[in-house]
Amino acid sequence: MTRSPRAPLAPLAPNASLRWDVVRRELPHRRARVLEVGCGQGGFGSRIAARHDYTAVEIDAASWAVADARVRAVDPGARVLHGSVSALRPTETFDVVCAFEVLEHLEDDAGALAEWAARVRPGGVLLLSVPAWPARFGPWDTLAGHFRRYEPAALAGLLRGAGLVDAHVRVYGAPLGYLLEAVRDRTVAAAGRHGPTASDSMTERTSGSGRKFQPSTRMTGTVIAVGTWPFRLLQRAFPRSGTGLVARARQPQSSPEEESP
Numbered sequence: 001m002t003r004s005p006r007a008p009l010a011p012l013a014p015n016a017s018l019r020w021d022v023v024r025r026e027l028p029h030r031r032a033r034v035l036e037v038g039c040g041q042g043g044f045g046s047r048i049a050a051r052h053d054y055t056a057v058e059i060d061a062a063s064w065a066v067a068d069a070r071v072r073a074v075d076p077g078a079r080v081l082h083g084s085v086s087a088l089r090p091t092e093t094f095d096v097v098c099a100f101e102v103l104e105h106l107e108d109d110a111g112a113l114a115e116w117a118a119r120v121r122p123g124g125v126l127l128l129s130v131p132a133w134p135a136r137f138g139p140w141d142t143l144a145g146h147f148r149r150y151e152p153a154a155l156a157g158l159l160r161g162a163g164l165v166d167a168h169v170r171v172y173g174a175p176l177g178y179l180l181e182a183v184r185d186r187t188v189a190a191a192g193r194h195g196p197t198a199s200d201s202m203t204e205r206t207s208g209s210g211r212k213f214q215p216s217t218r219m220t221g222t223v224i225a226v227g228t229w230p231f232r233l234l235q236r237a238f239p240r241s242g243t244g245l246v247a248r249a250r251q252p253q254s255s256p257e258e259e260s261p
Helices: 014-023 043-049 061-074 109-117 139-144 152-161 176-190 202-209 218-237
Strands: 033-037 053-058 079-082 094-100 120-131 165-173 242-250
Touching: 014 043, 014 094, 014 120, 014 165, 014 176, 014 218, 014 242, 033 043, 043 053, 043 061, 043 094, 053 061, 061 079, 094 109, 109 120, 109 152, 139 176, 139 202, 152 165, 152 242, 165 176, 176 218, 176 242
Parallel strands: 033 053, 033 094, 053 079, 094 120
Antiparallel strands: 120 242, 165 242
C-alpha cells in the first residue's frame, strides 16, 4: 500500500509541538522500521508513518482507536496494535524503538527499558522522552499517573543499564515549557485533582493522561503550530534548560560490519 502524503497530520498540543521539534531531528534520515511504544492518539505516529515503516502499540482502547484512524490515513500499511509490546511477534526487531512520555508511567522503568531494548536490532537506536527534574514533580504529574521525573544523568545511566551505548540526553522546552507546565499544574490544582482518589488507580490516571489537554481539530492544531513556531526555534538555544528530556541510545553492533541507522 502507498502512503497518503496529503492526509492531515494529527494536531499536537503545545508541549508536544516543542518535543517533536527535538524528536524529528533524532529520527533516521533514510527510511527505517520504527516501533512506537504507547503511541497515544497518534500525534507523533502520523508524522513518523509519513516517512518510515511504522508499527505502534497502545494499551488504552480509546486512544488506540483514534491513533489507528489517524496513522492509517497517512499510511494504510502501518500497524497500530491494541496492546503492549507482547502483542508483537516474539522475534520482531526494529531499526528504531520509540517511547514518548511513557517511561515515567511505569513503576519498573529499568525492566521496561530492557524489554524495549530487546526490540532494537543490533546497531539500531532507542529514542524516548520523559519529564525532567524530580524537583518539578507537581499536581499534573500526580494526576497523569507519573511515578517520577528524571535527571539527565540518571536517565543516561538507566539506558546504559539496559545494555545500550552512546547515550545522549537533551533537555528541551525553555522558555515556553515552563509557562505551559505552570498553567497545567494550576489548572489541575484549581480543579481539586492534585491528589489521587480511591477511584483513580495509576493505570486509570495513565490511560486518561493521553487524552487530557489534547487538541482534536485541524484548526486548533494549526493555531498551536503557528503559535509555538518561534519557541520551537528558541528552545534550541537552551539545550540544558527546560521541562523535558529526549534521550537517544544505541544497541551495540553484533559485528563490525553492521551499520547503525
